[in-house]
Structures are given as structure tokens and as C-alpha cells.
Amino acid sequence: MIVDYIHFLDSDDWLELSCVEECVNSALASQADIIWHGCNHFQEATQQITESNFLKSLKLKEKYSYTGLEIFSSLPYSSFSWVAMGIVKSCLANKVKFEEGIESEDALFGMQIFSLAKNIQIILKPFYYYRIRPNSTSQHTLNNTTNPKEIRFPSHQNDLIDVFHTPYEIRHYSFAYSCAIISLRMDEFLKREKFCNQLNTIIKNMIEERVIYAFGGCAFDKDPRNIRKLCTKLIDYTSKTPWNLKLAYYYPTIYKILKKIKNILRKS
Template sequence: MKKVGVVIPIYNVEKYLKECLDSVINQTYTNLEIILVNDGSTDENSLNIAKEYTLKDKRIILFDKKNGGLSSARNVGIEYFSGEYKLKNKTQTIKENSLIEFNIEGNNPYEIYTVYKSYKAFNNEQDLTNFTYPIIDYIIFLDSDDYWELNCIEECVPRMDGVEVVWFDETKYYEISCKNQSQSSRLKDINMKQEKKITSLEWLRHLARSKMKDFSFACSGMINFNHIKDKKLKFKDGVFAEDHLFGILLFSQAKNIYIYPKIFYYYRIRANSLTNQDKKITKDNILPYFKDIFIVFEENATLAKEYFKCASWVQTSLELVQFIENYHDKKISSLLRDVILYFYIKNAFKVEKFDKDPLCIKEKLQLLKPYKISKIKYKIMRFLIS
């Protein structure tokens, strides 16, 4: 029976966390290893709820860390399952109805304070000393204000045979007022309505035929964990829309992708999120790791967010260019350049409009100039491909 690792970042989601976790622990497929990563929550109950669920379900392990953003929290999951952490038990004796505490020994790049596991996972004190990371076959990410259909994992596992990714559909729930409450999704946008297996080359050609100019992927599917390790894939820290670079590199390097156009994932659009679509940004929406930029822009939250987005597109573009230039499959590289790169380069150069540059990102634009093309040329290239 294949073992599936579930990674759930948590940040100030006390209103939604129970709904999310109930959808995970009640999955019809039970062979799970569930990682909760509390990313420095400042609300009253997020961490307490996470501890409550960790105590009652021995499949859960809880990491409590300094706030570093969504990428850092997801990467803790990847690094834990990859065996990059050495856990040292802080708790010496097992007591009923209690959490066992561990510290990270040695390398701890994301400043993990404490790791928690239920007493139910251990038979004796020797188990505490010998505790180590589980070996998983597949990994799946879920944001803590979202939730799954209860048969999500059971439906995905058999379809993982011979593919690197199973890509399923999602639906959105709008908690905030948006002008455009679209129910579109990446899968719907490329008009894939039938279950089928495709190659990375076919994926890019489908993008070219669609109106989609960019691409992102994080929570809308299951991933072969060996693929993650072999390609050394992680989420880029400290950027907006981290799922763009991750998704493009993941799909580009996959031999096969399974298209499963069925809705399993319920995605909440809410106000207290850096990536929400609401333009009414307030001081309360600024995440702790983002505050330095916020201060430089004199607490103008909207301006700070726009700068951060543009600076992130610069960093994403640089990574994409490096991948395109070095990737061994020149057909994939060529299609990435012609189909996807234009969107990121175009948005990267918008950083030029800002007088302030706290991340010193403008100087890196010089590296992107050779890849800057006109909109007309871009449209012609996409037309020829499609």
C-alpha cells in the first residue's frame, strides 16, 4: 500500500483549520503521513487546534517555526520527508494524553522551534530515541484554509502508476468581495475534459493553444516524491506566487502527467492572504516576513505589495531563464521560452516604475534584457505553435 505524505502550512487560520484537517484525517485512503507546519501564527488558536489534532491522530507530526512564508512552510515538509532533519527527543517519558516534543539537531534553516507528535505513536521510551522520518511514495500539498473531498487521495493513488503528477481540478469559494468571482481553473483553462496521460511536451502545447499566459501548480494534484527528490525541487523562498516557478519546473521535467478533470480541491479566496485577489490591502494583511518592505514604503500596503510582486517576477524570471538555458531537452526549453517566459519577463520589468528598491532587484534586470520581446512577436510565436 503506497504511503502518501500530506503537507499543510498553517498561518492564522483558526476559523478554517478544523474544516481543513477533518477533510484530511477522514480521507477514505488512510495510509498517510501528515505534516502540519505552523508558520509563526499570531492568532489565538491556530497552533492550539494543530496540537489538538496532532494529539488525537498518530499520523500527524506538527512543526512550530518562525514565520517565513508559504514556501518555507512547504519546504519544511519536503525536507522532513527527505530525511534532512535530525530529531532529538526533548520529552523523556511517555504520558497518556500528551504530546511528545522534539528539537531539531544541527541544520535548521527555517528556525523550527519545536516538533510535536502524539504519545500514541510510541510504545516505549526507546521509540522516542529511535524516531525518524517516514519513507513516502507520493506527496500532496494542502493550504490550511482549504479542504478536500474525502475520496481525494483514494482516487489519486491508483492513477499515480507510471506518472510523476496527477493533476485534478478545483473550485473556488469567495469569502471576500471580488469584481470577478471566476470559477475558472488551470485545468479548465486548457480545456482538458477527459482523463488521460500526457507528456510535458503535450502539456506545453495545450498551454499554447489556450489563452493561458502563465502557469502555477501546488495543491491541485499528487506528486511522485522521488521526482521531487531527483529534480531537487523546492519552493523558492521569499517570493510572491511561489507556485509558478515550482509548477513550471515540476511539469517541464515530468515524463508523464495524468489529467484527472474531477473536482477534489476547494480553494478559499479570503482577505488575510498575501495572494488574495482583493485590491483593498490593509496593514493587517501584511505578513511578518514582509514587514521590512512595508516599512520602506512608509506603510503604504498597496504600494509595498505591488513592489514585492514585481520583484518576485524578476526572481522567478531569472530562475526560468537559467532553467531554459541549461535544460537538456531543447524542445521543452524552446516551448517554455515561446509560450510562458513572456508573461514573467513583461511583469518583471514593471519594477522599474518604483522609486524605492529595498531588495536591490533592479540591477538584475540587465540579465533579462536579451529575453525581452514585443507583444506582437510573442503572439506570432504562440500562433505558430498552436
């Protein structure tokens, strides 16, 4: 029987030469749905390479079969991103899809693909080299003083460039919108699939974490993508959402007044 596997790779990253061979050999030997391997970080500004300690910190064993529930239960927080750190059976990948026009699409893909997987194997070797670039729109380091001319915004953010004045606003509003979409797709996924109660609870916690950032979009003075309307479908996941973001959602006028007063007091 022929089994196809997929390894994703961003256009500015790279793999160790032996990565695909070792992953495929391990997958075929164990009949794994997913092989999850380690990762190195390449800092473009300094040309330094450091190994990410995240996978090793989970204390997962090599040559051991894990379910998605077991992987999620080992995480230190209710968030998970995975797409390019290993190989996945194509028949499993075909059950989900990448959401276009958002950030963190790997988080949506990773949460769904690991939820469905029955046999996940670990290789601790850092086969993947993840490039970290200064002023990258995928990082949270953009601020109000960053020069917009130094940044190449992706096409899915073009509609925000003329609305917001700073890279910080563009980046964080786009992220809030992406979290709203991810939360909605995970809600649909949870209602469509039949998981055990424990996995259901973990997935709900993951959605609740994303919803915090989604409701953060209601705190912006402008809302070109109508995040507020998207949030109406996420009310059931707001148990972790801070009161100030709920205030921005339910009472936007009062929130803006209080925000203006706060800014005045800061300057005085």
C-alpha cells in the same frame, strides 16, 4: 516497488475526503509522474463555492498520458501555476525546490515540475478547495485605499512595510521582485536541463511574461530590493516588455520626470 507521491495543501484550504485515495489509485494504475485534478473556489466573504473551469477549458482527456510539452501547448497564455492541484512523484519533486521569500512560488515549481514530467494524467473532479479571502496579499485586489491595518502581511514582506506607504505598493513591488527571482531561476533551469526546441521556446515565452512584471519594479520610486540590478540579467527576455518599463529601467530620471508631468496633467 514502492512509489511515494506528494500532495501539497495550503494551511487555509482543504481537500475532498476521497482526493488522496482516488489520485493514488489513478497514479499507480497509470504509473503517472503527476496527477492533475480540478479545483473549487471558496469565497470566504460570501461563503460561496464555485468550481474553477480552467482545467476543463483545456479540453484534456482523463486516462490519457500527457507530456509537459503537451500540457503547456494547451494553455491559452504563456503562464502556468501548479502546486496543490494534484499529486507528484516525490522523486520528481526532489529535482526542484520551493524558492523561499517570494510570492507565486507555485508558478516556479509548476513550470519546472511539468517540464520534467513524462506522464501527466488528468482527473477532472474538483478535489481541492481554494480559499479566497478579502484583502489577501496573494490577490491583486489591494489598492491605495485599502486600510493597511486590515491586512496581515507575510514575514517576507516585513522589510517593505516601512518603505512603502500603501498596501498596493507593497503588494505590487513584492510581486515584481518575485517575478524577477522566478525569471532568473527559470533561466538557470533552462540552461541546466536539455529540452527539445519546442519546449525551450515555450519556457522562454513563460519567462518573457514574468519579466514584464519584473521590469515593472523599476517603475517604483523606491527600490529596496534592488530589482533593477536583477533585471540586468534578464535583458535577453524583454521582447514583450512595454517601452515605458524599458524606459524606467534604462533612463529612470527621464521616466520619473515624464511620470510627474503625466500626474500633473491628470489633475489639471
